[in-house]
Structure formats: structure tokens, C-alpha cells
Amino acid sequence: MEANGHDEASRILHELQSLKATKSDIDRRISALESQLRHLNLQNGTVVNTSALPNPITAAHHDLTPEMIHRYSRHLLLPSFGVEAQSNLINSSILVVGAGGLGSPALLYLAACGAGRLGIVDHDVVELNNMHRQVIHTEAFIGQPKVKSAATTCRSINSSVQIVEHHEALRTSNALEIFNQYPLYYFFAQIQSVSFNYIVEMLPLVSGAALGLEGQLTVYNYNGGPCYRCLFPTPPPTTACQRCADSGVLGVVPGIIGCLQALEAIKIASAVGEPLSGRMLLFDALAARIRIVKIRGRSPQCEACGENATFTQQQFREFDYEKFTQSPLTPSLNIPLPSLEARLPEISSALKEEEERNGSSSAKLYVICRRGNDSQRAVQNLHKLGFTSARDIVGGLESWAHDVDSNFPTY
């Protein structure tokens, strides 16, 4: 009898599970179709101006339950937001990459404002020295995954939002699988490293950054605006990218940029206003100054999103940003020829370090420049200065790209 009861319970549980899976699958398909339709309408310029509706509450079609109408009533009262925008937001999927200084305030507002499905990607754990800016976390979560901490806070603010936890680092190998779970709407991200800004070209990206006492914000891949690669066809060197852990950051600065990111994501997801596409916001906290500048539009020549773009999903998965931005031989030092003599100690210590790492008695020293002219002079000088092991790479980086690695970028 008891065994039968147990079987029955597990059968029901099983059926429930499979029904729920079917339901979420159908929900996803409905939302995807709605999103497609909305995109088509946007392209055709037939977007409904919510402010034209005499009374937003009585608008005929919406997806809001009575509880939602109560919860979001202050949004619904806004003539330029209203029922339609709130419905769009509730049907949107937004992915936040990084639950740190920018992601914290962004997540708090996106959850509170009613984004339908909110994904959080982060591989890190909460640390005491994060707390001054990563305001979504509480002391009780120190040592625990940021994803878990952030999701707990979001759920406690708004239990009607579907929160999805991705406790992993975003890499080229898993990015597409994660993005594909957010088919309806807008990919929103604050990105910890330059690499993903550089290669994520397919979805609208609300990109923010804050360091020291300065912040920056723009929207990529949206409505004729540029992608990151349109703006920077050649990636910045990794040495040009400072980190909060190295350079410091005033807590409230990412707070401000993160709030603005939430605002832009909400505008895009709910199809209201003019998102910051083709423009960039520069924030100087010390001078109390916000400047908004015009940046270039989408480039037809862009390798990632242009007319003849050849960047495929397969290439994306295999993309090795480190390899792309580093010189062909690593480790390497970038030394302009005029400062060669002044920087000899750097070369000596780099050679010693390499010898210690490999346990070999003599590390090899190669010199490469753009076309192979300066490197010859450098090798001559190095020989005179006692670095007799220095060898020249004939033809420089251009020959490297031509003869060795055809994927190596030339400039």
C-alpha cells in the first residue's frame, strides 16, 4: 500500500515535471514569436506610441495580472511608459554578465522594475573588499558565489521575476549556449574584460565601465549603431586595460553607471525613448561632469557586422582573444626603439624570469617590429650592448601574418 502510494507520487511528480517543461518550452516559443513580431514592427516603423493612448490602464491588450498592475502602478501611470512598455518589459529576457560593481545596481533595478527573465553570469565569490561597491551582496554571503547572493537578493525584491543563475565565467566556448537561452530580447551586459566587448556582436549590448573616478556607457549593436568592433577594428592591447583590483574605484561611480545601464536596458526592452546608441556617455565624478558625445555609426567594412562580415558562430567559439591581441611570440615586451637602451634592465630581468621558469640556462631573445627594419637596428644595438643572443625576425609582423599565421592581424 505504502509502496503503491510512493509509486503514485513519483508518477505524478514525473508528469508534473514533464508538463512544466512543455509549458516553459511553449512560453519560450510564444515570447520568441512576439519578439520577432515586435522587431518587424520596429523595422517597419509601426511601433505604437504609448503616449497617444488616452488612458494606458484601459488599453485593450496587455499581459499584466492585477497584482502586477498594483506593483508597477507608478510605471503604468507614466504617459511615456505605461501598460505597453511594462508588458514588453515583463516579456523580455535580459542577461547580466558580472554581478559586481556595475551588475549590482543594474540587477537591483531590473528585478524591481519587472524584467521578465533575468540571467546572471558570474564565476566569482563575494569578498569583503567588494562590499563598498557591489551593493547587491550582504556580509552573510562573503565566501559564497556572487550569482547565488545576487539571485537571492533579486528574488527577495521581486518574486515574480524569473532569475536564472549561471555560476561560470563567460567564455567563447559557453557564451553562445548561454545567449541562446535569452532568445527574446536584449542581451545586456557589463563585461569584465575587453575580450567579450570585442567579439559579442550579435545582440544589443549595453556596455558600461567604471574605474577610479570615471565612468563610460554606450549601447552597441542597436538600431544602426556600431558594434564594438566597428569602433575599434584593432583591439586595444591588454596592457591598456586597467582593473579595479589594480587601480582602485570609488564605490558610487560604478553604482551610477550601473543604474544608467539598467535604464538603457529597460528602454530597449520596453521599446521606449532613445537608447544611447551611436553616442557615448562619459562621466567624470571629480569634476561632476557628464558629457555625451557622438560616435560613428555601423561600419559597412566591419569584419564582425559589416556587409561582407565573415565572422561565424564556429569562429566565435574558437576565437582566442589572447592570441589575437598578443604578439606572435609570448612572453614579449613592447619597447620603442628610442627607449631601448633605457629599458635594458627590463630585458635582463625578463630573460632571467624565463630561464627560471623553464629551468634552462639561456632564454632565447628575438626581436620583431612591424616590417623588419627597426628590429635589425635593435639587434645590432643589443649585440653591442652585450645581448649577443638577440636574433632578428626577418620581415616583422607583416611577414609573420603572410608566411606563418594568415589570421594574424596586420595594421
Add this chain to the structure above:
Amino acid sequence: MQLTLEFGGGLELLCDSVKVHNVNVDMAKGAEKLIMKDLLGWVHTNLIKERPEMFMKGDTVRPGVLVLVNDCDWELSGQLDTTLEEKDVVVFISTLHGG
């Protein structure tokens, strides 16, 4: 020619941590106008005190540096060939990442 030059996003560290420079740039003898290419050379010689490779690469700015002439991306005004006028404001900003 009176110009205001501003450095941000960490580039100010290359010029004694001073963000705003009000400068007077002379045109080359016989030249009819001052273009951005000339200005970059002038900045490199007169303002950049350390790690010039963090500012320039070849004859232009290094990748990741955004140049704005009167709050507008220089890509829209002709990049290195942009003609400068009296009292123009030129901003060099290194794009930030993370937070």
C-alpha cells in the same frame, strides 16, 4: 591657434596627471591649416611625458583610444585629416573596461 585638449580614461597619467590643457599650437611655416595629424605630433612632443606607446601607434592613436573633436567622434570629421579651428576642444579618451 588656441585649443583645449583633454585627456581621460587614464590617458591623463601620461601627461603629469593633468586632464585639461589649454594650449597654443603654431601652424607649420607655410601651412594654411592645422589638421589632427599635426596636432598628434605636437601632443606627442609637447605633452606626453611617459609611455608614448600608450598614446600612439604608428602615426595615429593606439587602438582603444577614442578621439573627439568638439564632442564628436573624429571618424565623422575625417580622422587624421580633420581640420582644426580656433578654440576647438579635442578630447582623447581611453575606453575603460569592467567595474
